Amino acid sequence: MLDIKNLCVNYGAVRIIDDVSMTVGDGEIVALIGANGTGKTTLVRAISKLNGTDSGKIFFRGEDITDASADKVVEAGIIQVPEGRKLFAQMSVRENLEMGAFAKRARGKEKENLEYVYTVFPELKSMEKMACGNLSGGQQQMVAIGRSIMACPELLILDEPSIGLSPITTQHMFEAIRLINKNGISVLITEQNVHDVLKMANRAYVMQQGRIAMSGDAKEIAQNEELKKIYLGL
C-alpha cells in the first residue's frame, strides 16, 4: 500500500536520505531499524510531509503523494505517532483524543473509535479529564497512539514508540500495536529496541547513513550475525 521509490532528502548540503526504496504491504508490520542518526525519523517525517523531499516518489494505494500537503496525507489514511509524541500538553486526555478525529475521514466515526481506544487502553478512561502534560511517559504514549487510532488510520506510522519507556510499558505498547494490526491496520515502525520489534514485525529494513543497508524477513534479519555486530551494536 505504501511504495517509496528512490527517495532522497537533503538538509542543506547534506544528504540525509539517499536513494531509499521500500514498501509496506496491506496488513503488514514493517520495522525500520538502525542506529541513532541514520535518517529513520527524517524518512517517516517525509512520508507525513513534515519535511520536504528532493527527489524520488512516494505512492500510497497507487496514488502519488510525493507533493501532497500534510493534511492530504492524513486524509488519505496515513497517520503518524511522532517521535516525542507531540501531544497537546494543556489539553485533557479526552480533548487530545477528540483532536485525533479532526480529519474529515474520521469525523463520523468519533464515538465508535473512542470506544475502541478505551478497549485497547482501558487506563485512559479514568484519566480522561487530566491534562496530558501531567501524565507519565508511558501514559502519554498511550494517548498518542489512541489519538492516532481516532483518525482511522489505514497505515499507522510509529516513530520510536518505546523511547524513554520502561521495559514493561514497552511490552504493553507492543501488545497494543499487535492488537491494532490484527484489526487490519498496516504498521510502519521505527525502533532502536531492535530485539523486540523484530519479534513483532513481518519484514524489516535496516538503515545505515541514509541508505537501506539490508532488508528482508524480520526473523531472518534478527538472526543475521553481521547485522548484530555492525549495525545494531548488539
Place this chain on the structure above:
Amino acid sequence: MNAQVFQALLDGLLMGGVYSLAALGLTLIFGVMKITNFAHGAMMTVGMYVVYVVSTGLGISPYIALIFSAITLFALGYIIQRFLIHRISDAPTHNQLLLTLGVAYILENTLLAVFTPNYKSLEVENLPGMIQIGAISVNPAKLIAFGVVLVVTAAIYIVLYRTRIGKAIRACSQNREGAQLMGVVIKNTSAIAFGIGALCTGIAGSLLTPILSIYPTLGETFQLKCFVIAILGGMGNLWGALISGLIVGVVESMTGYFAGGSWSDLTVYAAFILILLAKPSGLFGRSNRREH
C-alpha cells in the same frame, strides 16, 4: 472601603477590561503563530475609525457600528496572516516581526492620509454624562464597554473550547506539528486565529471610541500596553492576559487618583519590570519545563 479607593478600583477595572480584550487578541496570535503582532495597536485604531466612519456616515450608534468594525478587523487579520505573514512563515522570527511592524506603519499612514492627524470624537446620543451611585460616579460608556467585553470574551471562549476550529487553534498553539499530523491545515487555522485576534483589538478600539478622541497614531500607546499585559499574563496564556489587563487597568487608575495621571504609565512599567525580575515568565506564565 474608602469611596475614593472604590472609585479608582471601579474605573480601573472597567478600563482594564478593554485592555484585557485587546491583549487577549495579541496573546492568541502569539500562541498560534509564535510572533508578536506589532500591528496590533494600529489595527485597534483602524477599528476605531471604522466605528467613526460608519457611525457618522450612517447616523447609527457606535455600539451598532461596532459590528462592522469587528467584521472588518477579522477580514483584515485573516488577509494579513494568509497572504503576508504565512508567506514568510519559515523565515526567522525577527523578519516576521518586522513584517507586522511594516503593516503597522502602512495602516497608520493610510489613516493619516485619509483622515488627517486631526483629533476626532464621537458623541453618543441618549447616553447620560455620568451615572451617580452614592459617592461613586460611573461613565456609562465605560460600563457598556465592560459589558461588551464580557460578552465578547465569553463568545471567544466558547469558540476556542467548544468548536472544532477553536480546538484546532488551541492544538496549533500547543503543538503545531502534532496538529498537522491530525490533519489540521495550518495555513487556514492560523489565518482564522489571526482574524480572531484582530477582531479582539478592533472591538476594544471600537469600545474606546465614545470615550477617547481618536487620531491615527493613537494605537501606539495601546500596542505597548497590550504587549506588557500579554507578557505579564505569560505570552500565549489566555486567562493570564485577561487578568493582567484588569491588574494594569487598576494600577493605572489607582496611580492616577492618588499620585496624578502623569505617574500612571511610570507606575505600570515600573511594576512590570519588578514583576518580571521576580517572575521572568510573567505572573501566570508556565515554566518551560513541561513544554515539548
